[in-house]
Amino acid sequence: MPTIQTQRLTLSELTAGDAGFILELVNEPGFLGGIGDRGVRDLDSALRYIQDGPAASYARHGYGLWRVELRDSGEPVGMCGLLCRDTLPDPDLGYAFLQRHWQRGYAVEAGAAVLLYARESLALPRVLAIVNPDNAASIKVLERLGMHAQGMIRHGNEPRDLRLFATVAAATEPA
Template sequence: MKVITETPRLIIREFTLEDAPAVLHFNTPEQVNRYTGDAGVCTRLQDAENIIRDIWLVEYQQYGFGRWAVVLKDNNTVIGFCGFKNEIRINAIDIGYRLHPDYWGIGLATEANKACIEYANKHMNLDIVYADVADANSGSINVATKLGMTYHSQYQDGELTFNRYVMSFNNN
């Protein structure tokens, strides 16, 4: 398993199939998927295995990046994902995260994604990154702004209104 980066509290690494129970666990609470548009996609262990094998592992091979596991250093527990996705529907790179609600509100999403941005600045050739956040999701709006992202535009997707945030990278 490839470690991407570390923070004082977290290890950011690639997912493996052994992470399937954790992926199921952090996707199960209803409030986790309230604003994601993929509620009900991961309700069984087989769903979690499919996401890891058919999406994340494929993206690591195809692009060299994808959503990465967020692991607590204290107990080596996978509590969610963070990082980048080559988002085909917007033809651009998206930064995002998902954490189990037990770990909300203590700065871990910001910490994890700041580490991803620092990693990208050093090791990836990104020009611009987007984050789409439901306008009702004030917690994720706060994370996007703490990352230094700026409001770009707004769009409607089904019943949800999304704010698109943007960040430009300095490729030195």
Template sequence: MITIPTLTTERLTLRAPALSDFDTLTAFYASDRSKFVGGPMTAELTWRQLATEIGHWQLRGFGRWIVDETASGRTIGMVGLWCPEGFPEPEVGWDLFEGSEGKGYATEAGAAARAYAYGEVGLTTLISLVKPANTPSARVCARLGAWHDSDFTHERWGALQVWRHPAPEDLAEGGMEAYA
């Protein structure tokens, strides 16, 4: 059984998903805010999504974290690494809950997840898959130094943009701060 690490940034704590997150996730996935990440969905489907998030860690050795604002303890989203069957390569992605956008949280947590992917997991490349209409997510990609590399059609989610992140050696040359 894999142990999911806890990561911290200046303002955020990235921690393992747990059953105690079910109500928060259910509210998010029931909202229109989840439209770019498979929602809206019912509580039953949210349960399956939570189990998938936890299981991804076991199957791949990496996954997504629940993100808490450290100072308040408020859960603000889910960020991390994702590579289910059917994805072209490992992704770093972010889902922010209502009221958490516009504060730089996705960029901050995305940079921490990417550093973990390159430093701890040993990945050498990462992408972010973005629905063409999801301009806020594309802006986060750009702030992280990623660029629109190509397009990809997913069997369930349709047309997606592939945003390519700088490789570990490119980040080492320019430093993480150059892309955050």
């Protein structure tokens, strides 16, 4: 995957060197409450999270969750990318940012870059997103990205229904 650059951000593959950043990110209250506990408690489990999740997805699908860093400083601020889940018919947009970097527009900026990459480089006709219905901030991000609510779904082992969003699928010729 090529590196993606926006005005303020660089998106690139997560590597073993990102284990400390991942350990911090996935244990923040915002991640735990909005996405869930991934059982990452130390650097070894953070490395396994990268290897078994994003790195395996890069190899299998050509995309995954990417590190989002500030272009000016190289500081990692979050992750954003595409996930391929067995329980969804199309890839879905996922993102999480360190709480100290919330409310700066990074999720919209990174999400827009990922959706553009999905459409132009991967030729994906549709991208989904799932979100806790109580997560007003993420819902606002998805709406600002031009995604549309599709209703509620029960996803995997989630104990609650989630809101499903989708990009508008490309128009097709009538049969």
